[in-house]
Amino acid sequence: MLEIKGVHKTFNPGTINEKKALTGLDLVLNEGDFVTVIGGNGAGKSTMLNMIAGVYPVDCGNIIIDGIDVTKLPEHKRAKFLGRVFQDPMTGTAANMEIAENLAIAARRGLARTLKPGVTKKEKAEFKELLKSLDLGLEDRLTSKVGLLSGGQRQAVTLLMATLKKPKLLLLDEHTAALDPKTAKKVLDMTQQIVAKDNLTTLMITHNMHDAIRVGNRLIMMNNGKIIFDVSGEDKAKLTTADLLEKFKNSAGEDLDNDRMLLS
Amino acid sequence: MDFLASLPGAAAQGIIWGIMAIGVFLTYRVLDVADLTVDGSFTTGGAVLVMCTVGGMNIYLAMLLAFIAGCIAGLVTGIFHTAFGIPAILAGILTQLALYSVNLRILGNKANQTLSVMKYDLLLSLRYINKSIIVGFIFVAIIIALLYWFFGTELGHSIRATGCNQAMARANGINTDKNKIIGLVLSNGIVALSGALISQYQGFADINMGRGAIVIGLAAVIIGDVVFGKIFKNFALRLLSAVFGGIIYYVVITIVLRMGLNANDLKLFSALVVALFLGIPFWKNKIVSKTIKHNKGGAGNA
Structure with a gap:
């Protein structure tokens, strides 16, 4: 479903701020894989997701989604394959627009924007049902501006937007990190339900090692722009956080230095 | 009584400039870009209308051409901004500068060209102020209705x-680049249409008629927001509030001129008024956050 072949990315090359974010990244995701991604600060986790989404161009290497080489496609053209939820709840939605309008925009991901109505009556009814299933009390607030919602509600709406039109690949960039623990759990539960329901191929960065082990069928650990540990199925299910920390120390030769990860 | 007699004229001018404020609203509020092309494209609209009408063209066709000319100006700014990667403000300034030469060409290398309402069948004129107000409002209604539909x-x-x-x-x-271009095209088309109406109203097109247009447009948008922002939430009503902002602006200008302000100081006065209105929301926030802090502190002590 996703193939990343030898991707390199260096930010600010040749300057004092040079940062080798990805150094020959290889990864193959099978259809239906739910992969959690962990790693230290600056390991290249977010860069990997941004490369897949086309936020910045790669220096070299190839990115193939569902058999199509998207390496040279601009961000908005790759969007038809991808559903994305970001760490910052502000990023995934348009604050000045209504909930229904945001959902309608997401429902047209990958389609030409025409002069037909932006939201149809039929869609409004569908959105209402969908929002009801979230159980956040949003079903009666279709015409509220998204800017009025809480961070958790905005992430829930973004998640709905990302999966409204079934993506080939769902990219979750620490999408619960900015939420309080209770809301974070709710959004993560919702994520698991939606992924299971539509059997979505998913790549989820998290700073919570318990979640990384508990959620999904595969786990990868990154360091210095590479994947240093890749485990799936039974072996993954048996992991403990102590195993992960030790694994990291053995592979990277240093302690895992993710501030948030150690605090959580 | 002399002062009251000058109010309808101010209102007519305000409505026409209010149409240009709708264009500014599209870039400043909807696209979140301050587009300075408008100083040039406003004049382009006026120049195209006058030259076409003097050349014997039907007035509606001339209006259409003025609109299209404005659209092209917006297209150039949009291409400078997206394809050349030039910041929007600078892209607008470049187009505006280029338009000065273009506008002189359109005006037949003259600084101004007259368009007498006695000789041509114009839609409005300061000789017929009541009719001008009605025509102005018809244009406002059509433009707002079309934009309301389009943005839906x-x-x-x-x-x-x-x-x-954008993320x-x-x-x-x-495609955010494409959309920014569409927004700039539409906005400048409307601004040029307003320029075309003004040139009919005043009976001439002048190379400097658009100077400071962006400031007047912003003034109208901001005054509209400040005065009607609390009650006008709907998109169509927000566009209308920009037009009302234009009317208020011109009525106020008329009043201060009557009170003895030297007409040469008008642009200084306009700039200061706009700076003041732009500052109000900023100061308001500051005061609000201070009060919140103060209250919190008070609760902590109690």
Whole structure:
């Protein structure tokens, strides 16, 4: 479903701020894989997701989604394959627009924007049902501006937007990190339900090692722009956080230095 | 009584400039870009209308050409901004500068050209102020109705999303560059249409008629927001509030001129008024956050 072949990315090359974010990244995701991604600060986790989404161009290497080489496609053209939820709840939605309008925009991901109505009556009814299933009390607030919602509600709406039109690949960039623990759990539960329901191929960065082990069928650990540990199925299910920390120390030769990860 | 007699004229001018404020609203509020092309494209609209009408063209066709000329000006700014990667403000300044030469060409290398209402069948004129007000409002109604429809379409939604949150727009497959260009084209087309109306109203087109247009447009948008922002939430009403802002602006200008302000100081006065109105929301926030802090402190002590 996703193939990343030898991707390199260096930010600010040749300057004092040079940062080798990805150094020959290889990864193959099978259809239906739910992969959690962990790693230290600056390991290249977010860069990997941004490369897949086309936020910045790669220096070299190839990115193939569902058999199509998207390496040279601009961000908005790759969007038809991808559903994305970001760490910052502000990023995934348009604050000045209504909930229904945001959902309608997401429902047209990958389609030409025409002069037909932006939201149809039929869609409004569908959105209402969908929002009801979230159980956040949003079903009666279709015409509220998204800017009025809480961070958790905005992430829930973004998640709905990302999966409204079934993506080939769902990219979750620490999408619960900015939420309080209770809301974070709710959004993560919702994520698991939606992924299971539509059997979505998913790549989820998290700073919570318990979640990384508990959620999904595969786990990868990154360091210095590479994947240093890749485990799936039974072996993954048996992991403990102590195993992960030790694994990291053995592979990277240093302690895992993710501030948030150690605090959580 | 002399002063009251001058109010309808101010209102007529305000309505026409209010149409230009609708154009500014599209870039400044919807696209979140301050587009300085308008100083040039306003004149372009006036120049095209006068030259076409003097050349014997039907007035409606001349209006259409003025609109298209403005659209092209917006297209150039849009290409400078997206394809050349030039910041929007600078892209607008470049087009505006280029338009000075273009406008002189359109005006037949003269600084101004007259258009007498006695000789040509114009839509409005300061000789017939009541009619001008009515014609102005008909244009306002048509433009707002069309824009209200347009921004409710899929394309219109995607343009609003582009102005609100580009990361979100692109993640949802929206070509933000294309949308910014469409917004700039539409905005400058409307601005040129306003210029075409003004040149009929005043009976001439002048190479400097657009100077400071962006400031008047912003003034109208901001005054409209400040005065009607609390009650006008709907998109169509927000556009209308920009037009009302234009009317208020011109009535106020008329009053201060009557009170003895030297007409040469008018642009200084306008700039200061706009700076003041732009500052109000900023100061308001500061005061609010101070009060919140103060209250919190008080609660802590109690």
